[in-house]
Amino acid sequence: MTTKIVFLPGDGVGPEVIGAAEAVLAKVSEQEGFSYAAEHHAFGGAAIDSHGDPFPTETRAACLAADAVILGAVGGPKWAGGSVRPEQGLLAMRSELGTFANLRPATIMPGLEALSPLRPERVTGCDLLIVRELTGGLYFGDREEGSEAALDTCRYSRDEVERIARIAFDAARGRRGKLTSVDKANVLATSRLWRSVVDDMATDYPDVTLDHMLVDAAAMRLVSAPTDFDVILTENLFGDILSDQASAVAGSIGLAPSASLGSGKGGIFEPIHGSAPDIAGQGKANPVGTILSLAMALRHSLDQEAAAVRIETAVSKALADGHGTFDLGCSDSTKEMTAAICERL
Ligand SMILES: NC(=O)C1=CN([C@@H]2O[C@H](COP(=O)(O)OP(=O)(O)OC[C@H]3O[C@@H](n4cnc5c(N)ncnc54)[C@H](O)[C@@H]3O)[C@@H](O)[C@H]2O)C=CC1
Ligand SMILES: CC(C)CC(=O)C(=O)O
Numbered sequence: 001m002t003t004k005i006v007f008l009p010g011d012g013v014g015p016e017v018i019g020a021a022e023a024v025l026a027k028v029s030e031q032e033g034f035s036y037a038a039e040h041h042a043f044g045g046a047a048i049d050s051h052g053d054p055f056p057t058e059t060r061a062a063c064l065a066a067d068a069v070i071l072g073a074v075g076g077p078k079w080a081g082g083s084v085r086p087e088q089g090l091l092a093m094r095s096e097l098g099t100f101a102n103l104r105p106a107t108i109m110p111g112l113e114a115l116s117p118l119r120p121e122r123v124t125g126c127d128l129l130i131v132r133e134l135t136g137g138l139y140f141g142d143r144e145e146g147s148e149a150a151l152d153t154c155r156y157s158r159d160e161v162e163r164i165a166r167i168a169f170d171a172a173r174g175r176r177g178k179l180t181s182v183d184k185a186n187v188l189a190t191s192r193l194w195r196s197v198v199d200d201m202a203t204d205y206p207d208v209t210l211d212h213m214l215v216d217a218a219a220m221r222l223v224s225a226p227t228d229f230d231v232i233l234t235e236n237l238f239g240d241i242l243s244d245q246a247s248a249v250a251g252s253i254g255l256a257p258s259a260s261l262g263s264g265k266g267g268i269f270e271p272i273h274g275s276a277p278d279i280a281g282q283g284k285a286n287p288v289g290t291i292l293s294l295a296m297a298l299r300h301s302l303d304q305e306a307a308a309v310r311i312e313t314a315v316s317k318a319l320a321d322g323h324g325t326f327d328l329g330c331s332d333s334t335k336e337m338t339a340a341i342c343e344r345l
């Protein structure tokens with residue numbers, strides 16, 4: 001059966017970085033000798049404009065049938081005040097595809113230590129993985145909207161915590177064997193449930209060293225001692241915030257990829273950044289986060305480990321050779337950076 005890849009360019013810099021990933025996929029598939037069928041569908045603000053819906057029925061059907069979904073980004077000022085927002089489409093997609101596990105690595109690539117806002121010796125060796133719960137918590141709780149008062153609710157069940165914690169324990173087992181579960185158990189009931197479920201599961205993983213950290217202290221530790229972390233397990237909102245922070249520690253948000261996985265084989269693969277309206281249309285967005293997200297798709301959903309490694313190696317080489325976009329203090333355009341990576345595949 002032909003591998004089916006759905007591209008959702010979305011808004012802002014989304015189409016620019018998706019174009020980069022497509023160029024890399026075209027070349028790497030030729031080199032590794034596999035074929036695929038690519039589809040493009042409307043999503044986010046662009047889909048509100050074309051269909052009046054950020055996650056149209058035909059996009060939903062294509063995503064449900066896909067082996068992997070590669071997403072650019074959604075959102076922007078044009079839709080921010082509207083009654084339907086692009087970000088609602090993203091949340092609906094994550095929920096309907098059941099992608100509860102969001103993997104967000106933050107690794108300092110060789111030669112990029114000096115780009116971190118931290119001192120190079122502090123960031124050298126930083127190699128951490130944030131395992132973020134993606135379909136529960138505050139982003140999915142009941143909401144009441146009002147001009148005088150508003151309400152967002154946070155709910156987690158034991159099952160939801162167990163399934164994401166299992167992913168994190170397994171990931172730690174395959175890495176350096178250290179798991180830090182991040183919560184706010186000194187205040188939140190959901191965090192106290194989270195902590196007790198994770199503690200219960202620790203007995204199944206005697207080879208993993210587990211510690212718990214409050215999210216405010218974790219934010220501090222992430223900048224004062226990022227190399228202390230191996231795998232960070234946390235809930236939806238905390239993971240969203242900490243992963244942007246970790247990406248800056250590792251050089252730039254433009255470099256950071258993610259994989260959103262569920263119980264099946266497919267997944268959603270997207271850079272962690274948003275639509276970057278401040279630089280959209282200028283051809284200067286960093287494509288690396290999206291290209292590395294493609295590598296994660298090839299590894300996790302498409303059974304193409306060799307192609308994933310080929311891409312990761314080419315990205316490393318391009319950066320080590322001094323290529324980079326403006327956010328890395330370099331002058332390559334999105335297209336030039338993509339070409340530099342393609343040449344090194
Ligand atoms: N997964 C998604 O689709 C996400 C969508 N958003 C949406 O994106 C819109 C803009 O949000 P912001 O808070 O501005 O976050 P953002 O991540 O789009 O941008 C934050 C900063 O990072 C820079 N940046 C982002 N991507 C970059 C890249 N590839 N290369 C170089 N620099 C890059 C931007 O120029 C900006 O200065 C909002 O509507 C937000 O809701 C935000 C995060 C994730
Ligand atoms: C746009 C939000 C719904 C999500 C977000 O910021 C993220 O997943 O990084």
Ligand SMILES: [Mg+2]
Nearest residue numbers: 240241244272
């Ligand atoms: Mg985010």
